[in-house]
Amino acid sequence: MHTLLPLLIFFAALCLRLIYIYEIAANPFFIAPVVDAHTYCLQARIIAAGHWLDYSPGPFWQPPLYPWFLGVLYYLAGEQFFLVARIVQAIFGALSCTLLYLVGKELFNCKVGMLAALALALYGPAIYFDAELLPASIAVLLLLLLVRTLLRASTKNAARLWLATGLLLGVAALNVPTILILLPGLVLWAYLGRQIPCPRRCLLLIGAGLLLAIAPITLRNYLLGDEFVLISWNGGINFFVGNNPNYPETTQIRPGQPWLELIGRARAAGYANGAENSVFFFKEAWNYMRSQPTDYALLLVAKFASFWKGDEIGRNRNIYYIRNFSQLLSLTLWKQVLAFPFGLVAPLALLGFALVFKHKGPLHLVLILVFSYTAGVVLFFVTARYRLPLVPLLLLLASYALYWLFEHRRRLGGTFFAAVGALVLLGIWSNYDSAPMDMEGDAEVFYNLGHAYVETRQLDKGIEALEKAARMAPNDAEILVSLGTAYAFKKAFKAAEKPLKHAARLYPERLDIRLNLANTYFSLKRYREAAAEYGAVLAANPTHLDALRSGARALARSGQVDEAINYYERLYRFKPITLEPLLALGYLYGKSRRPDQSLRYYQEALMLDPNHLTARLEIGQLLLAKNELEQALEILHLGARQHPRNPRIAELLGQIYERRNNWEEAIELYRKVLELDSDYPDIAAKLERLYRRLDSPPAR
Numbered sequence: 001m002h003t004l005l006p007l008l009i010f011f012a013a014l015c016l017r018l019i020y021i022y023e024i025a026a027n028p029f030f031i032a033p034v035v036d037a038h039t040y041c042l043q044a045r046i047i048a049a050g051h052w053l054d055y056s057p058g059p060f061w062q063p064p065l066y067p068w069f070l071g072v073l074y075y076l077a078g079e080q081f082f083l084v085a086r087i088v089q090a091i092f093g094a095l096s097c098t099l100l101y102l103v104g105k106e107l108f109n110c111k112v113g114m115l116a117a118l119a120l121a122l123y124g125p126a127i128y129f130d131a132e133l134l135p136a137s138i139a140v141l142l143l144l145l146l147v148r149t150l151l152r153a154s155t156k157n158a159a160r161l162w163l164a165t166g167l168l169l170g171v172a173a174l175n176v177p178t179i180l181i182l183l184p185g186l187v188l189w190a191y192l193g194r195q196i197p198c199p200r201r202c203l204l205l206i207g208a209g210l211l212l213a214i215a216p217i218t219l220r221n222y223l224l225g226d227e228f229v230l231i232s233w234n235g236g237i238n239f240f241v242g243n244n245p246n247y248p249e250t251t252q253i254r255p256g257q258p259w260l261e262l263i264g265r266a267r268a269a270g271y272a273n274g275a276e277n278s279v280f281f282f283k284e285a286w287n288y289m290r291s292q293p294t295d296y297a298l299l300l301v302a303k304f305a306s307f308w309k310g311d312e313i314g315r316n317r318n319i320y321y322i323r324n325f326s327q328l329l330s331l332t333l334w335k336q337v338l339a340f341p342f343g344l345v346a347p348l349a350l351l352g353f354a355l356v357f358k359h360k361g362p363l364h365l366v367l368i369l370v371f372s373y374t375a376g377v378v379l380f381f382v383t384a385r386y387r388l389p390l391v392p393l394l395l396l397l398a399s400y401a402l403y404w405l406f407e408h409r410r411r412l413g414g415t416f417f418a419a420v421g422a423l424v425l426l427g428i429w430s431n432y433d434s435a436p437m438d439m440e441g442d443a444e445v446f447y448n449l450g451h452a453y454v455e456t457r458q459l460d461k462g463i464e465a466l467e468k469a470a471r472m473a474p475n476d477a478e479i480l481v482s483l484g485t486a487y488a489f490k491k492a493f494k495a496a497e498k499p500l501k502h503a504a505r506l507y508p509e510r511l512d513i514r515l516n517l518a519n520t521y522f523s524l525k526r527y528r529e530a531a532a533e534y535g536a537v538l539a540a541n542p543t544h545l546d547a548l549r550s551g552a553r554a555l556a557r558s559g560q561v562d563e564a565i566n567y568y569e570r571l572y573r574f575k576p577i578t579l580e581p582l583l584a585l586g587y588l589y590g591k592s593r594r595p596d597q598s599l600r601y602y603q604e605a606l607m608l609d610p611n612h613l614t615a616r617l618e619i620g621q622l623l624l625a626k627n628e629l630e631q632a633l634e635i636l637h638l639g640a641r642q643h644p645r646n647p648r649i650a651e652l653l654g655q656i657y658e659r660r661n662n663w664e665e666a667i668e669l670y671r672k673v674l675e676l677d678s679d680y681p682d683i684a685a686k687l688e689r690l691y692r693r694l695d696s697p698p699a700r
Contacts, residue, residue, distance in 0.1 A: 005101070005110075005114065006098045006101055006102065007098075009094075009097050009098050009101050009114070009117045009118065009121065010094045010095065010097065010098045011094070012097075012118075012121055013093060013094040013096075013097040013098075013117075013120070013121035014090055014091060014093075014094035016121060016122065016127060016328065017090035017093050017094065017127055017130050017131065018087070018090055019328055020127050020128075020130075020131055020326055020328050020329065021083075021086050021087065021090060021131050023325060023326040023327065023328060023329075024131060024322070024325050024326055025083075026325075027322075027325045028449065028452035028453050028455075028456050028458065028461075029448070029449075029452045030082060031082045031455075031456060032451070032452040032453075032455030032456050033082075033132075033133050033452075034316075034317075034448045034451055034452060035254060035255060035316040035317065035448070036134060036315075036316070037132060037133040037134055039062075040066060040067055040070055040133055040134070041070065041074075041081075041133060043055050043056070043067040043070070043071070044067060044070035044071045044073070044074040044081070045071075045074055046071075047067060047068060047070075047071025047072075047074070047075075048071050048072075048074040048075040052068070052071070053220055053224070054224065055067065055071075057224070058221075058224055058225035058273070058274055059221035059224065059225040059227060059229035059232070059233050059274050059275065060217070060220075060221060060229070060231065060232040060233070061232055061233060061234050062232050062234055063135070063173075063174050063175055063176065063177055063231050063232050064174060064217060064231075064232070065135070065138070065171065065174035065175040066134075066135040066138060066175055069138065070085060070133065073085045073088060082133075085133060086130075086131045086133075089130045089131065089137040089138075090130050090131065092130065092137050092138060092140075092141045093126060093127070093130035093137055093140070093141075094121075095141060096120065096126075096140045096141045096144050096392060097117045097118075097120045097121045098117065099141070099144040099145065099148055100113070100116050100117045100120050100144060100392045100395065100396065101113040101114055101116070101117035102148065103144065103147055103148055103151065103396065104116045104117065104396050104399065106151055106362075107151070107362060107363055107366065107396070108396075108399075108400055108403070109403075111403060112396070112399045112400050112403050113396075113399075115399040115402065115403065116392070116395045116396045116398070116399040119341075119345075119395045119398070119399065120391070120392055120395055122332055122341075123332065123341055123391065123395070124329055124331075124332030124333030124340075124341055125312055125319065125333060125341070125342070125384055125388060125391070126140070126388065126391065127328065127329065127332060128319060128322065128329060128333065129384075129385065129388055134385060135175050135176055136385050136388045136389065138175050139172065139175055139176045139179075139388070139389040140388060140389050140391070140392060142168060142171060142172040142175060142179075143172060143179070143373075143389045143390075143392070143393075144392055145168055146165065146168045146169055146172060147365075147366070147369065147393070149161060149164050149165050149168055150165055150186075150365060151362055151365070153165050153202070154196055154362060154365070155362075157196065157197060157202075159201075159205055162201075162202045162205035162206055162209070163205045163206075163208060163209045164209065165205075165206050165209060166205060166206035166207060166208055166209020166210040166211075166212070166213070167209035167210070167212060167213050168209075169182065169183075169206065169209070169210055169213075170209060170210040170211070170212065170213020170214045171213050173210075173213070173214060173231060174213065174214070174217060174231060176386075176389065177230075177231050177232065177235060178376045178377070178379075178380060178386075179373070179376070179389075181372055181373070181375060181376035181379070182369060182372045182373065182376075184372065185368040185369060185371065185372035186203070186206065186368075187203060188368060189364060189365050189368050190202055190203055214230065214231060217230075217231055218230055218231070225274055225275075227274050227275045227276075228275060229274060229275050229278075233273070233274050233275055233277060233278045234278070235278055235282075236277060236278030236279060236280065236281035236282045236285075237262070237263065237277070237278070237281045238380055238381075239281060239282055239285050239379075239380055240281035240282070240284050240285045241253070241380075241381055242303070242379070242380040242381030243285040243288060243289060243296070243299070243379075243380075244284070244285060244288050245288060245292065245295065247299055247303075247381070250262070251315075251381050251383075254316045254444065254478075255316075255478075256476075256477060256478035257476075257477035257478065257507060257510065260510075263277070265280075265284075266280040266281065300378060303378045303381065303382050304374075304378050306382045307374060307377060307378055307382045307387060308346045308350070308429075308430055309339070309342075309343075309346070309430055309431075309434065310335070310338070310339025310340070310342045310343025310344075310346060310430050310431045310434055311335070311339055311342075311434050311435055312333065312339075312342065312384040313382060313383045313384055314383065314384065315383040315384075315385050315386075316444070316448075317448065318438055318441065318442065318444065318445050319333070319384060320333065320335070320437045320438055320439060321438065321439060321441050321445050323439060324439060334437065335434055335435075335436070335437040336437075337431065338427075338431055339430070339431050339434045342387075342391075342430075343427070343430050343431040343434070344398075344427070345391070345394055345395060345398050346394070346426070346430040347423050347426030347427040347429075347430050348397070348398030348399075348401045348402060348423065349370075349394035349395070349397040349398040349401070350397075350426050351397075351398075351401040351419060351422055351423050351426065352396075352397030352398055352399070352400045352401035352404075353367060353370065353397050354422070355400065355401060355404050355419070356397065356400065366393055366396065366397070369393060370390060370393050370394065370397070373389070373390045373393075374390065377390070401419075401423070404419070405419065405420070405423075441468075442472060443469045443472035443473035443476060443479065444469075445469075446465045446466065446468040446469035446472065447465075447466065447469040447473075447476070447478065447479050447482065449465040450462045450463070450464075450465035450466035450468075450469060450479075450482060450483070450486065451466075451482055453465060454466075454482065454485070454486045454489065457489075459486055459489055459490045460490075462486045463483065463486045463487065463490070466479060466482055466483040466486055467483065469483075470483055470499065474502075475506055477503050477506065477507050477510060477513065480499040480500065480502055480503035480506075480513075481499075481500065481503055481512070481513055481516060483496075483499040484496040484497075484498075484499040484500035484503070484516055484517075484520065485516065487499075488516075488519070488520060488523070491523075493520050493523040493524045494524065496520045497517070497520050497521075497524070500513065500516050500517040500520055501517060503517075504517050504533075508536075509540070511537050511540055511541060511544070511547075514533050514536050514537050515533070515534075515537050515544075515546065515547060517533050518530045518531075518533030518534045518537065518547070518550065518551075518554070519550065521533060521554075522550060522553070522554055525557075527554045527555075527557040527558035528554075528558045528560075530550070530551075530554040531551055531554040531555045531558055531560065531563075534547045534548075534550055534551030534554060535551060537551075538551060542570075543574065545571070545574060545575070548567055548570055548571045548574070549571055549580065551567050552564050552567035552568045552571060552581075552584065553584075555567055556584065556588060561588055561591055561592050562592070564584070564588055565585065565588050565589065565592070568581045568584045568585045568588065569581075569585065572585065577608060578608075579605055579608060579609060579612070581601075582601045582602070582604050582605035582608065582615075583601070583602070583605050583612075583614065583615065585597070585598075585601040586598050586599075586601040586602035586605060586615070586618060587618075589601065590618070590622070595622050595625065595626065598618070598622060599619065599622045599623070599626075602615045602618045602619045602622065603615075603619060606619060611642055613639070613642075613643055613646065616635060616636070616638070616639040616642075616649075617639070617648055617649065617652070619632075619635050620632050620635050620636040620639065620649070620652045621652060623635065624652060624655060624656060624659075627659075629656050629659060629660060632652070632656055633653070633656050636649055636652050636653050636656070637653070640653065645676055646676075647672075647673045647676040647677040647680050650669045650670075650672045650673045650676065651669070651670070651673045651680065651683065653669050654666045654667075654669035654670045654673065654686070657669060658686075658690065663690050663693055663694055664694075666690055667687060667690050667691070667694075670683055670686050670687045670690070671687065674687070
């Protein structure tokens, strides 16, 4: 039975996770993830195409392990990527439950291990995150593997196990770098726990394993970015988000206008992206901590309290809203007086922490890891996603607390009542003043929902969701842009104009908004307004090629020929070997009666594409107008061989022969034009004229 139990736990946990995946498969987020998950999926696609090390320019912005993991799955699964990735993570989640049982059995006993494993199998947030394309699922598994390896290493004291511990810690850091905060705790445990002979040797082996895992990434960052970045350079801004006077607001910032304004502070201060950006934000956070020590201390207390509260704090996502798509999640994640499940787990885990504190041996390792990881989350900022990797160890402590209470239920002594009293007080504190469970959705929820619907081309549903979001947050740039884009996808350009125009008025410096508005005006054939918006983009960014190209088209269509020529000349300087500026300049110079310039650009176009019919015809026409008949003849004869059934080439050749008084050849060519196109303008009159000159009646 003891050998069968881990398998039963694994399959029970896996079945629950597969049921959840089945329930959310119709959810638009399933194949159109948003925010960080969207970024990871884009990176996975690039990695699957072969860009393993250079999918991100310069040093890594985010840790690379999870994008690589998704990249492998994308390469193997192709179109089934979104399903396969979730199934693999469901397997990881089930393995985590099995590992937790083994760790609990080793540290406590089989009952505690089984209770903790079953709790993790049924733990709503774990089920949720195992199906999210985010690093949390792997982080849970890696932390449990690390604990299991540490326990075995401390028991067997084998060099390979200490080295493996360092490797696992390094690999886990490539997924979530804040796990490195466990290092000081491990040093403390090694020296003060007195469980390890020769702690220096063990720590050196851990350090060697850590170096083996992280050093290649640091080297890659240096080679591609010429600066020292240990793993990724987003640490500074993440630290600032959690340590500043406006903590509640900054933690709610999502990608978009507020985020652009935040990261723009480093650039405005003269700090480039990469290590410099990270240094800037670490300095900003440190300045706040140093200048307002009392406020900072109160902030740390508030974050520590938030960590132990029952609420599942979302990071750009409202976890509770997803209950609308899943019965299983509705049963395993809720708030009705009790914020289940963490509002139950937290007080039990804190009681378990106190009960275990008096024990010696490897149990102190768990306490040190819990304390260190909690400190790591609190030092940055608290969300359900960042708290989740610690939950298995908290479930272990909570399970031990339940076991202890059950074992001592008949000994109604002072210790038992003190434990029960503490549990009640902790439970009240953990669940007091919990935020309401929002199942209706706010602006952010409907923005994400609308984005997902639009991504899956369910445009009507997407527009409906984005309209709701816009009513809730009428001045949100990203919502307005997404709404305008959704209408544009539906070809409802008039409807797209309103939100985009409002966004451009609120955020005139946002070039992406101005460009979208310009494209909308262009689609509405309001070319002068389109040209003005493209011009605004180019005033801020003169090398914006899309704005330059589209602006040139808008100017040309609005009849502003000289301005269009100016834009196309600039585009030609940036893109000298592309056809569009060459052909456009040839046409526009011809329209403005500057044949020499027109001829030059058409000739360049023909050199670029010798089979281009329009360029060849226009060159022939221009040479004919200049009476350079031999050159025109050469150009058009080659065109006739390339395009033998083109009536325009035959007609131009006929004109050349007519001017050379080769009337019979001209007649033959004009007759060919009639054969190819009986309605060709003026060709019958030209034939009539030539027949009269030959004093020969036209053929019937």
